[in-house]
Amino acid sequence: MLDTKKRKSDGVYYEKIEGSKKKAKHVTAPANDEPSPKPSSSSAQTERAVEENNAAAPRSFQDLGIIDSLCDACKALGYKAPTPIQNQAIPLALQGRDLIALAETGSGKTAAFALPVLQALMDKPQPFFGLVMAPTRELAYQISQAFDALGALISVRTAVVVGGFDMVPQSIALGKKPHIIVATPGRLLDHLENTKGFSLRSLKYLIMDEADRLLDLDFGAIIDKILKVLPRERRTYLFSATMTSKVESLQRASLSNPLRVSISTNKYQTVCTLLQSYVFIPHKMKDHYLVYIMNDFASKSVIVFTRTVNETQRLAILLRALGFGAIPLHGQLSQSARLGALGKFRARSRDILVATDVAARGLDIPSVDLVLNFDLPEKSEMYIHRVGRTARAGQSGHAISMVTQYDVEIWQRIEAALGKKLGEYETHKEEIMVLGERVEEAQKMAVKEMKDLHEQRGTKGATLRGRRVGRGDVGKRGRDEMDREEG
Template sequence: MSFAQLGLSPALVKAVAAQKFPTPTPVQEGVIPEVLKGRDVLGIAQTGSGKTAAYALPILDRMQTNRAFRNRYVKTLVLVPTRELALQVGEVFLGFSAHMPISIKTLSVFGGVSINPQMMKLQGTDILVATPGRLLDLVEQKAVHLSEVETLVLDEADKMLNLGFEEEMRQILALLPKKRQNLLFSATLDNKVNAIQETLLREPVIIEIKEEESTVSNLITEIAYLVDTERKGPFLRYLIKHHQMKQVLVFVSATKRADHLVTKLATNGIKAVALHSGKSQGARTEALALFKKGKVQVLVATDLAARGIDVPELPHVINYDLPRSSKDYVHRIGRTGRAEATGEAITIVTPEDAHHFKIIQKQTKRTITTQETKEIDLKGF
């Protein structure tokens, strides 16, 4: 099926082609026609399945004839849990709208930076992508009004609820008009997500893309290495140097671990930067920009900070520390193998990790090839 067959206008079909999207993913096939019809949608799909484009494309399509007329009264509101995801979603809207015949303004707002520039930029905004706390700050300052919102999107609703945004979301929902289109997206349908969709959505179309239906896993080669704890750092450096990795995202369990690992890599001649919640927004944005441009080989990130990282054709992801849950494992490896590009996901497993790694494989229904590393000489690494 082509994007044109989904009902998108010629302008949006051209925009998709310009962004080099070959064919719709399963979630895009299911969601786009329903959003175009004005239906409420509950989309359940894993990271990397293309859900941002699934709602961005039809929203832009409908906005061609239904833009905001009153300044600071946005028509579309997208709520996300993190700053990085806000920027990523905003970039998707901007990427598609750049190829459209009319001007549609998208703005991403989030905390951790000065509010004044965001207040000024809100003028003329049609589509607002926001984290809940900063949105309420802007509403309190009367910099934006929500009474004319026609489409509400909750992206990564599971993360928003798990991070404790329920009260902020209740306040925001109370400011919205009752008559509107609601689009709810989540990687999982747990009790919290189910509860909010029952109160938020009206006769929704449910689009659920099970993991085995997604092409993402088919594009990713997964491998694990058994490594003694004291050889873990040298083995990571061996992997990067021996395989001449030019761009690799490394996941760790904590912010201090990230900073320590970056120092160790730099000492051994590997350019690296850290991305975690302990850094300012400016530092986080700069770190991601340096990594995307290829000016540093390695980006060391924690799970929360990595929400929203979208690097085209990222070739390597390494789990230096095991994730806490199987869901986080799927999210991590989903950073590679995107947009039809292949990728490699490597997990370093110490003896202490072995049992937990077996649980992750069982819960994700994966059998991951595991290799011993005792024979590898790590002197000099």
């Protein structure tokens, strides 16, 4: 069912579509009894009212209006039934309307925008039909893979345009006139300004995925430049986990009379199948407790989140020295190394992924048994994104957070945001003390290897600074993107 609710934004009342099992209630006036002004049809921020549909909720992609060939692709990929965001977004997108969709990561957002775009592409195939902008390179590759898989039966051509790679092969890929481009904003603007013969004047669909994070990473000015060279006659989908003031501004600048759907009731909500706990420890014993917990979850799939690149690399070395299959993921790795790390973790050739927050949002990594917050995130919202890497698609999962004497205030903020107190993870001090000698030896090895690594990077950095960066290198904005990405 669709439930309509009314709220006020910047002096304009509009109706918001939300998932609900209840019948829609009549829209009432605001609490101050002032009459609700009618929305202006010319305003880009106005959202049209949608009539309540009393029919039963769709149970298949075919019921949503998706054609048979794409339904077959969904079946081949194991998509048994539409998710809530797909149930709401796809029928509206097929009506040819601009769309704002609010939903958390892992809710099936990619298929929610990919299926309508591919269906429209089949009706009128043309090069440079759709553009998807994503905040990180890993997410861009993941979206591209989804388009390739869903569009395999129609031989859809995609191109990924992201920083961290040579621009020349990307220019060649764009010269082959792909149907769909998936890009990070900085590198896309590099190509629009420097790649001869490349333009998006015929673009039909623009999708901005993880829009709140795109703007958190200060891509706003670059996105504004990109929007200026795109055709006004296009369909635009804006997908975001939260509706911030920056996202509201982007909505007004880029969308025309959009419809809005939302399945998010609380941005700090976690799934009921997630078991959350904490362990309160002295700061100097963090490594010991880490190894103890890794032993508890031996042979399980684990993501360990840290706050810095240096700590990510150090912990991966320390765990490997103790016989664990750990691999690091952070923003200072080369793009091939980052994709390789994700590939090994997905394939379970490595059980432990030690990562910065670059892995906290958007990435679809199935069957993660444990998320361990070695360092607590500064923002409570990031805690939700981190623990959302486990307990996905109805599966169970565990999240454990290390809280030291320096983290009490941060942890209290996280619990306040969650609206509940979490239990303490049971540990045995005697067993932890037994690990002391081995852990300390591994710490020494990690310190030595980190020192060697920093010396190698220093030499390499000096060499790179002596080179003249041109179009064949990563490009200025490509490097800027690497700096922007968290971790």
